[in-house]
Amino acid sequence: MQEFAQQLLNGLSWGSIYALIALGYTMVYGVLRFINFAHGDVYMVGAFLAYYIAHAVGAGSHPSVAAAALVLLGSMVGCAILGVIIERAAYRPLRRQPRLTVLITAIGVSLLLENAGQLVFGADPKFFPQFIPGRNLSVGGVVVTSHQIVILGVSLLLMAGLHTFVMKTKTGMALRAVSFHREAASLMGIPTDRIISITFAVGSALAAAAGVLVGLSNPKIDPLMGLLPGLKAFVAAVLGGIGNIPGAMIGGLILGVAEVLVSGYISSTLRDAIAFGILIVILLTRPTGLLGRGQVEKV
Amino acid sequence: MSGARRAWMAVERFATASLVGRLAALAVTIAVLVVLDRALSRLLNPYVFRILMLCGINIVLAVSLNLINGFTGQFSIGHAGFMAIGGYAAAAMTTYWGPAALKAFAAVGLAGGIGTSMLFVLALLFGGLLAAAAGLLVGIPSLRLRGDYLAIVTLGFGEIIRVVILNLDFLGGARGFPGIPRYTNFFWVAFSGVVVVLVVRNLVSSAYGLAFRMVRDDETAAAAMGVDTTRFKVMAFVIGAFFAGIAGALFGHYLIYLHTNSFTFMKSFEIVIMVVLGGMGSIIGSVIAAILLTILPELLRSVQQYRMVFYSALLIVLMLTRPQGLFGSGTPFGLGRLWSKRREVRRAA
Amino acid sequence: MPPENGVLLDLNDCSIQFGGLKAVDGFDLRMSKGELVGLIGPNGAGKTTVFNLITGVYQPTRGEMLLKGRRLNGLKTHRITALGIARTFQNIRLFSSLSVRDNVRSALHIHCSLGIWDVVWRGKRFAEREGWVQGRAGELLEIFGLAGVANEPATSLPYGMQRRLEIARALGTEPSLLLLDEPAAGMNPHEKRELMQLIEWVRERFGLTILLIEHDMSVVMGICRRILVLDYGVTIAEGSPEEIRRHPKVIEAYLGEAAS
Structure with a gap:
């Protein structure tokens, strides 16, 4: 039981990383109806930006809350800009x-980020500076690391922030309108191109946050680190119902827990197959995902 | 070009007119390829020869994927998975059952070259058929899913196949599969290439096979014309996977060693890029793109680290400027000409 | 139910619901062989949905559909086409990457009766069938005056010709019932007159029964002896052009409450 609780905790903290990435997929899918394959690589860039910012401000050697916040925010802003540039340059003309x-262009962007990353950052893994000291807390036999607390706390905060943004602000309302019906929203005077840019900015910032958080718990980062988590986060988005924001959060958490449980209780080599197994099952049985709505195709 | 085309059509008419014509065509093809095989393996230096072989294998992969992606409009990015199944299945056959089979062939008088050729043909077919069975399995979701969703499912299938092989001990798992006999030679690669080009062309150019392109253009209209869209989508996957399996078998018996790292989705992307670069729905385009993209990395070897950056940038620029691919229009031998021919109507009433 | 003499299509109480919306409700239609029936109604009345029901694109939530006494319910579109129903589409759906000739050939796919091996092997059987398809496609192109543009991409044709090509393609499947979905849409008066003649002519030449959806009253009134009017998924009137023209419910549906 104690072990199970431990696995569950690990799964949740891992799953919240997926959830943060999945949000970007789901938001972009919502407004543009396509899978932004390069999203996972934005997450990788987020981790590397954090790495360089942390070194620049010396966050590794002198950890402080302010430094940690600076690293997180810097990386998020950087990736938001990257996301907007990608959309402008590669997707908008199409x-x-x-x-x-x-879709093929998105694959191209993904490959470009990975390979340019190898060129710029170097192909070898880098060690992510530990700007938050690692401490272990024992709660009833379950070990909670300080990193896990930060991961869960930050992602919870970001998700709550996103929820408020989407549901309570005017821009959020415009975003929902665009994902409901782009043409109609445009006719209603909503600047769809700007909303799409904002969507990319927000989604990419969330992916960057995921990149920073993952660096804390798995400190080895490399330019290909975004590939698999990116794909899996997409699975999480589909699982929750693509285009559905709460769905992406739930999907991410479920996937994280499922992966940790499978590798803990069955086999760690099967871990990478779980996500795709879930994907195939969900697409065949309930393609709209857990929270998604169905739609009839017009002939 | 039209003179060459007419000559080719005459040859073809002779070859398909009767069984004698067919056998003659087959014999000539085999003879030419055998001669080429002997000549090239002796004349070319091993490095160039190796690139030539990889070109051939990539042609089989690209043309077969073009049937799925280009002609039928399904988007598969899991071709490397089918290739892996074919490669491992054939390798397992020749490595585990090969010696016994060769002994049995020898017992009935089929010793030496003929015996190994027979064994290899069986292994190629076995690899192809197993991959085709996987293609059937992957084809079924294609009935329900479109575009991006299908793409990600095929990618997922490809990865699952890889992870499963990684967990199968008798296939070497993470250590890889060594000790595969080197049966692949120029003849088999070229012969497979010829077969895949002919099969795909015969399929898509016939009135019956128009159905593939009908499904791609407009599924609803295709069904209204009486096309069983389900059948054709699955068929595209099965046939495409079959040839990918053959390509995998050729690959394994050429490198004499297999590892799942050769079959990641990067390999699948590579094949997709060949198809896209050549032009979706252009057979000749796939052939040329496969050759180009096999040779190009070798030429860029000196600037190794920029190679993939160049590749991916190329893909993006291509999509932005010429999404129909390089050879999407007007190609010889009627192999392409399918994708984007936007000429003005001159004689329109 | 045994097929009654001369009845080709028999729709009984057909209904379909999308969520809470009854797109078509209790639709009845019985068509005799050789009839040309018009189906009219305001936008969104459910006309195209009727076509989609007959051709198996949607399945009715209630009711029965019979063609020559054979049940169509539950059959897939391609099976229904094989039974002898062909259609055109409101928003022209030609195969955009195929030539004009190949668009016509596409309809002959259904008569190929070949297997995949025949096609790959290209033996006698294949040559014979393929030859027949070529010939038949040529005939159809000739009949519809499209032979001169046979090798052009289908979507490069002018609008009126695309409509004609779509009808030629539908006829390639050799239907006994032809469903035309707004064939006159976007045509000028001259083209419309030509189209009316064409419809009359193909009906006689191919011995067809035709169900026609059309917005243009001059076209419907000009060629249909019998007309059905749909509004909000319900048949509100049925009769000859004269009767329909004077029917108070039809006037109301078309002109709104104000006129009544």
Whole structure:
């Protein structure tokens, strides 16, 4: 029981990373109806930005709350800008092209970020500076690390912030309108292009946060680190119901827990197959995901 | 070009007119390829020869994926998974059952070259069929899913296949599968290439096979024309996977060692890029792109670290400027000409 | 139910619901062989949905559909096409990457009766069928005056010709019942007159029964002997053009409450 609780905790903290990445997928899918394959790589860039900022401000050697916040915010802002640039340069010119073209372009952007990353950051893994001291807390036999507390706390805060942004602000309302029906929203005077940019900025910032948080718990970062988590986070988004924001959070948590439980109780090599197994099952049985709505295709 | 085309059509008419014509065509093809095989393996230096072989294997992969992605409009990014199944299945067959089979062949008088050729043909077919079975399995979701969703499912299938192989001890698992006999030679690669090009062309150019492109253009209209869209989508996956399996078998018996790292989704992407670069729905385009993208990395070897950056940038620029691919229009031998021919109507009423 | 003499299509109480919306409710239609029936109604009345029900794109939530006494319920679109129903689409759905000729050939796919091996092997059987398809496609192109543009991409044709090509393609499947969905949409008066003649002519030449959806009253009134009017998924009137023109409910549906 105690071990199970421990696994559950590990799963939740791992899952909240997925959830943060999944939010970006789901938001972009909501407004543009396509899978931004490069999203996982934005998460990687987020981790590297944090690495360089942390070194620049010496956060590794002199940990402080202010330094940690600076690293997190810097990385988020950097990735938000990156996300907007990607959308402007690669996706916006293809707005009226077939979805397949956009999808292939997204794969291209993903490959570009990975390979440019290898060139700029170097192909070897780097050690992420531990700007939050690692301490272990024991609660009833369950070990809680300070990193896990930070991961869970920060992601909870970001998700609550996102929820408020989407549900309570005017921009959030416009975002919902665009994802409901882009053309109609545009006719209602909503600047759809700007909303799409904002969506990319917010989604990318969340991915960057995930990158920073993952660096804390798994301090080895490399330019290909975004590939698999990116794909899995997409699975999480589908699991929750693509285009659905609470769905992405729930999907991420479920996937994280499932992975940790499988590798803990069955086999760690199967860990990477779980996500895709879930994906296939969910797409065949309930393609709209746990919280998604169905729609009829018009002939 | 039209003179060459007419000549080719005459040859083809002769070859398909009767069984004799067919056998003659087959014999000539085999003879030419055998001669080429002997000549090239002796004349070319091993490095160039190796690139030539990889070109051939990539042609089989690209053309077969083009049937799924280009002609039928399904988007698969899991081709490396089918390739892995074919490669490992064939390797397991020749490594585990090969010696016994060769002995049995020898007992009935099929010793030496003929015996190994027979064994290899069986292994190629076995790899192909097993991959085709996997293709059937992957094809089924394609009935329900479109575009991005299908893409991610095929990618997922590919990864699952890889992880499963990684966990199978008799296939070497994480250590890899060593000691595969080197049966692949130029002849088998070229022969497979010819077969895949002919099969895909025959399929898509016939009135019956128009159904593939009908499904791609407009599924609803295709069904209204009486096309069983389900059947054709699954068929595209099964046939495409079959040839990917063959390519995998050729690959394994050429490198004489297999590792799951050769079959990650990066390999799948590579094949997709070949198809896209060549032009979706252009067979000749796939062939040329496969050759280009096999040779190009070798030429860029001196600037190794910029290679993939160049590749991915190329892909993006291509999509932004010429999404129909390099050879999407007007290609010889009627192999392409399918994708984007936007000429003005001159004689329109 | 045994097929009654001369009845080709028999729709009984067909209904379909999308969520809470009754798109078509209790639709009845019985068409005799050789009839040309018009189906009219305001936008969103459910006309195209009727076509989608007949062709198996949607399944009715209630009711029965019979073609020559054979039940259509539950059949997939391609099976229904094989039974002899062909259609055109409101928003022209030609195969955009195929040539004009290949669009016509596409309809002949259904008569190929070949297996995949025949096609790959290209034996005698294949040559014979493929030859037949070529010939038949040529005939259809000739009949519809499209032979001159046979090798052009289908979507590069002018609008009126695309409509004609779509009808030619539908006829390639050799239907006994043809469903035309707003064939006159976007045509000028001259083209409309040509279209009316074409419809009359193909009906006689191919011995067809035709169900026609059309917005343009001059076209419907000009060629249909019998007209059904749908509004909000319900048949509000049925009769000859004269009767329909004077029917108070039809006038109301088209002109709104103000006129009544």
